[in-house]
Amino acid sequence: MADTQLNKKDFASDAEVKWCPGCGDFAIMNAVRSGMVAAGKPRDEVAIVSGIGCSSRFPYYMETYGFHTIHGRAAAVASGVKVANPKLDVWVVSGDGDSTAIGGNHFIHAIRRNINLNYVMINNKIYGLTKGQYSPTSEMGQYSKTSPYGVIDYPMIPLVAAMGVGATFIARGLDSIMKLSTEICERGAKHHGFSMMEIYANCVIYNDGAHKALSSKEEGPNNRIIVRHGEKMIFGTEDQFCLVQDGFGIKKATVADVAEGDILVHDEKDADMATVLAGMRPDADLPLALGIIYADDSKKTYDDMVYEQIDCVKSKLGRTMDQLLQEGHTWNV
């Protein structure tokens, strides 16, 4: 088969998928396959790296090169793969625990370096593989096997953390909105830089319904906003709500109550706005932002700079190996 006109199915391996029926990861796998198609690389030039977790089983199901590594370290391993061979299209799939608990350090620094990776963090707000302990993204009060009386850890917001270290692309999706996840993965795949894609997923076994307030037909649209570059930020079941400026922040308003010109328009290149959008939470009477929240291609990537620097030093110093070995004070015996 010519690897040039690939479609989604070509990226499916023949391994049996072992997630629980109804697990949100299935939908995300579909979206990632679309992303790989969009990246336009043949399958043998794609590598997918994961950590450990239910979500990290991902590579086995993809007809590409795949590395199922160790818990929390996928970002670091993938950084090595990408820098070693920048021609590869390198993806990371990692869970909320994998990324933000044990792997928080690597995750943050990979974003900071702006390594050209496509990073999909599947956030089910629980440790699925180890059968249901709370994670750093679990909500206050959430019940789990290690929080039988409710979580008393404040949750982190990975996308805000990402903006804090200079992310160049952040997006958030929801397993039940397939079209949006696909759009995110396709854009993320094409973004030149670290593409931070957080996709909420439902763990039907250990945290079922965790995202119901976002996904339900009746209430979901009132609790979430899908932002699109250049479009007014309007949401709600009847498009009745909007976002308007409030001092340095943003507040929710009713469309009927504000002048049309006061409704904020999404600008995906506005980093300050993106940080505020990423941090919006329904419990603070703001909708959860979905979609491509921030995308700016102007920053150089780490992997590009590695080779630019090598070329630059080559042209300035350009030693041979023998010259290097014979450097400094030498003498003949």
Next chain:
Amino acid sequence: MAENAKLTKSEQIVVKFAGDSGDGMQLIGNQLTALAALDGNDVNSLPDYPSEIRAPSGTIAGVSGFQMCLGDHKIYTAGDHPDVLVAFNPAAVKHSSKDVKPGGMIITNSDSFTEKALEKVGYEGNPLEDGTLKGYDVKAIPMFTLVREALADMDMPNAAKDRCKNFFTMGVLCWLFNKEQQLVLDFIDEKFGAKAKKPLAQVAEANTRAFKAGLNYGETTIMFQERFDLGAAQIEKGLYRNITGNDASALAIAAAGYKSGLQPFIGSYPITPATDLLHYASEFKDLGLVTMQMEDEIAGICTAVGAACAGNLAFTTTSGPGLALKTEAAGMALILEVPLVIVNVQRGGPCTGLPTKTEQSDLLQAMFGRNGDSYMPIIAALSPADCFDATYQGAKIALKYRTPVIVLTDGYIGQGSCPWKVPTMDELEDLTPYVNFWKPEDHPGETYQPYKRDPETLARDWAIPGTKGVQHRIGTLEKDALTGAVSHDPMNHQIMTETRKAKVDNLAAVLPEAEINGAESGKVLVISWGGTFGAVKGAVDRLIEEGKSVSGINLRWVWPFPPNLGDLISRFDKILVPELNMGQLSVLLRAKFLVDVQSLSKVQGDPFREYEVIDKVNEMLGE
């Protein structure tokens, strides 16, 4: 007068410099090393870093030292007791004078013996005058006064003039050791003169004058009755360069990349005493060496594993606490069966321990510091220069067997230096035969199986991302012995565990046999590994000269053991293993060969001296 100073032929001289850590002890030490080496002597040196980083100046804790042994024959250690101590201040005298040979020479800067300085180190009187240093040949030289005099007409602050005391001292030593002054003048010119990277005309002039003042001082005062004259050592012909172990490892990494045709890659995190390796390697960008300073040691090794998976020749460099952090990822390289070299420059432990002091106490960590049955080959460098070969060999075995390899060096050899015979790239073994990535065009009609193996080396068939048409998935779960797919089958796990171990065991068969120094049987066999090589070699040589029934063996590969080791061990009545730990190699030898190994252990942050080994052997011989 000076003409009367007697020129005594010497076989070897041990010199130690001691002073404030800011006073450039390493620099002056390295200069004398270079001077002696250029004059044909063999040299071995040992920097002695202050035990506390940033200790206040003038205190014992802030004393930095540099000991070296110069000889007219092959020199294996920096020597036992100094013949000459150059101590720049009272703290240095207090710290180091007790090590000096009885009757040995102590050269000091008497100008630094102020009341305040004496008080700081608890001297009640002036040790230069009150008999404290009785039994030594003390040369108290007013260095600041003399240097300021020599530079009287130069427009420089006194503090800057005082700094020239190091070159003044070089002048004195150059005279004392009968060395060619031109070499030092060239050195000053190279470093500060017009052709230097940053020419500093005034500094060049001041140091030249200070140096000459030192030379004249030696020549014209009646202070010195004796001079030393060392002949040239019989060493292999060739081009030489003085090198530290860390620098040698860095060069080996670049060289191994070049000779394998793979891009060399280091993923690392700074840690004493391994940091200099990363510093130097970071300068090799023009040779295509990629270095990534990561956020921690785990990330360091993980990027290296990623780079290895993508077909780079990957290294990670660290010291004890860092190796502890790398354990899980080392296991990842092992189960993925990709080549990876871990260079571990050992320091005093446990935990943060003694960062600046040497020890060999990571052997059992290197051996067993991973979960599961996870053996990997371990090679130990025996000298600063040997770090090049050990690291290069490590890379070769990692590639050939598709396994992580641990290269153990230590603070002593990593930071110490010695002359190194610089190889040409042509002389180095070609590593391309060990790369052989699996490509479909080389195997027509065959299906790629990631865990199919070479029957001899047990290295698996390895295809890297980007190889046409053979995309596949591997991971850290147990894998099927052929396809590499996840397998929970109990018998498969048995086979895979045995295979991984066999791969390392089989390496023993092709390792060079252990070479014995001395007779092939006898009363005592002394086994060294890594940095203990020098002291053991020197001690065994001397004992053999004295006619004792003693032999020595050095282990280059510490795991697996060389094939003839068991046989050799069985031919001796007693086995002694001196180690800078509580007997870690002894544990392995006892377990492997069921022999009653005696351990001589030392954990004082300092390498063995020859006499310590000699005394122990004599005790075992009942003498």
